[in-house]
Amino acid sequence: MTMQTTTTQPQSPVAPARGTRRPLGQTEVRITGGFWGERQDVNGRRTLAHIEGKLESEGWLGNFDLAAAGALPDGRRGREFSDSEVYKYLEALAWEIGRTGDPALEERFRAVVTRVAAAQEADGYLNTRFGRPGQAARWSALEWGHELYCLGHLFQAAVARARTRPEADDGLLGIARRAADLVCREFGADGRDAICGHAEVEVGLAELSRVTGDRRYLDQARLFVERHGHGKLGDIEWGRGYFQDDVPVRDAEVLRGHAVRANYLSAGAADVAVDTDDDALLAALRRQWDRTVARRTYITGGQGSHHQDEAFGEDWELPADRAYSETCAGVGSIMFTWRLLLADGGARYADLIERTLYNVIATSPAPDGCAFYYANTLHQRVPGIPADPGAVSPRASSSMRAPWFEVSCCPPNVARTLASLDAYIATADADGIQLHQYAPSTIRTALADGRTVAFDVETRYPADGAIRVVHRTDAAPQAPWTLSLRVPSWASGARLRVETADGVEEREVEPGVTAVRRAFRSGDVVELHLPMAPRLTTPDARIDGARGCVAVERGPEVLALESVDLAPAGVDDVGLVALVPGTKPVERDGRGWVEVVRLAAEDAEWPYRDAGGDRAPVGRAVVPLVPYHEWAQRGPSTMRVWIPTAS
DSSP states (O other): OOOOOOOOOOOOOOOOEEEEEEEOTTTTTOOHHHHHHHHHHIIIIIIHHEEEEHHHHTTHHHHHHHHHOOOSTTTTTTTHHHHHHHHHHHHHHHHHHHHHHHHHHHHHHHHHHHHHHHHHOOSSSSOOSSSTSSSSOOTTTTTOOHHHHHHHHHHHHHHHHHHOOOOSOOOOOOOOHHHHHHHHHHHEEEEEEEEOOOOHHOOOOHHHHHHHHOOHHHHHHHHHHHHTTTTSSOTTTOOOOTOSSSSOGGOOSSOOSHHHHHHHHHHHHHHHHHHOOOOHHHHHHHHHHHHHHHBOOTTTTOOOSTTTTBBBTTTTTTTTTOEEEEOOHHHHHHHHHHHHHHHHHOHHHHHHHHHIIIITTTTTTOOSSSSSSSSSSEEEEEEOOOOTTTSOBBBBSSOOSSSSSSOOOHHHHHHHHHHHHHSSSSEEEEEEEEOOOOOOOOEEOOTTTTOOOEEEEEETTTTSSEEEEEOOOOOOOOOOOEEEEEETTTOEEEEEEEEEETEEEEEESEEEEEEEEOOTTOOOOOOOOOEOOEEEEOOOTTTTTTTTTTEEETTTEEEHHHHHHHHGGGGGGGGEEEETTTTTOEEEEEEEEEEEEEEEOOOSSSSOTTTSSSOOOOEEEEEOEGGGTTTTTTSSOOESSEEOHHH
């Protein structure tokens, strides 16, 4: 693998010092509409205000005011990690300000930073749950206290601000640096030989090192990564694997334990591996990613099948009806996977990011941006119960999208992801530009040798599969460069068309990456056509939770069968239909349709019967499917992604 050193930092959440790819940030890529543009618009107009309103009404922002006034612990509200939601909100604001320059958001950002700054102690310590008279001592509950976790999110917020507004005088970067300096003193090589029970500080420290150029922060991130797996935390009923403290990171074979913790730690470890030139650690992370994707990831891209500990199950343990698939685990998966993509450039990484974006991240928020899924089941057995708009919901007990949760990590996590999404679209290397995700967008950047590159992406994807890249370079043709486009793994039969003043070329392209190298002129067009017909997908036989079933996918979207669409079958429960054997899904009016049989409902004293008895279906019907990310938007329903096939 050829690694290149990056000398400038893009306006991007991730800016590695080395890698085969350089991310193009918000100043270089701008999503201009379509599927993701609409969601960014709702995020900026509705979700950010909704989040701040809840942070105020629930008292999580007010905790900082109490700290500044010396009034803690009386009146403190929220869980021990509630500070982190304020920091994630600040990060989302920073990216949205970078994206839009909205002066109202700038005012809100500065107001919140002022309140946070007032709560910081003289030596840099910043937490509203620990360390003051009447509270537990600092660093006294590392398994569950989340002090370092909260600071990791503070560091990421400061990084977002420094990259989007490097000359800002609000002071957030200084707040973060004082806290990071304290962490290095307390937990450095000569300090406490300890880690946090929830990984996150590793990512924040690594990116803070990149922004400031201070190597101490990277070294501290490396120390935290290397300390995992050596029993630094107490044992618990789920085992130390819950904290990723059972096996050293470089010795692990797969992600395990709490799915968010595992992905955050892996993202931080990838940062450390890249910036310290530790190829052995990077190879270990690739190995873990490979097995996790192959054996512990849902068809939606979701991760985590255990409710009790929000954790990965064993290999192939992927029950649809018990899928936890926490939204934050999806965010963490994207964080980890994007770092591997920047290091290696593999299309498979972008494939997983796309799958997770469309079927986890897009699924969580309601269309108005003011209610969310915390967990993302693949099979809803009973109709959900609408959430009380004025109440706070238990995190995983909400069967429909809820406005806020007792553990409300997911809403600001979704908000910061959508606000920074422009920076996950494309990358550059010494020879050209690579498009990884498809959305209407403008791309204006320069190659390493200074050559300017300008083009627009025109597409309705995923409504259809046409991606049209139109070059807008005003200068005379320069030396050739390479435009690379990802062909998703599902896109067998994709076609590439290149239209220039020299003529038209067209060819079929295989899944992976297809490239066009030429001295592009203004008006040159490269078109990728992806086949978007609905398709059937079968699970590995070892996924016993889905054996005997199929799923329907269309492009990057997983489709679902929802009870509100079952009137043609004469039932209102997805448990009473099965797919007709040999049927193929069809597309009508932009929706996927399948033929199903209605199964007989037998209310008896005993729900089992001898095999081979008469189980003839009682009717057939053709019914529509809905994109999984739209399920339950029409009201309470039953739903399933994996549909059984009739015998």
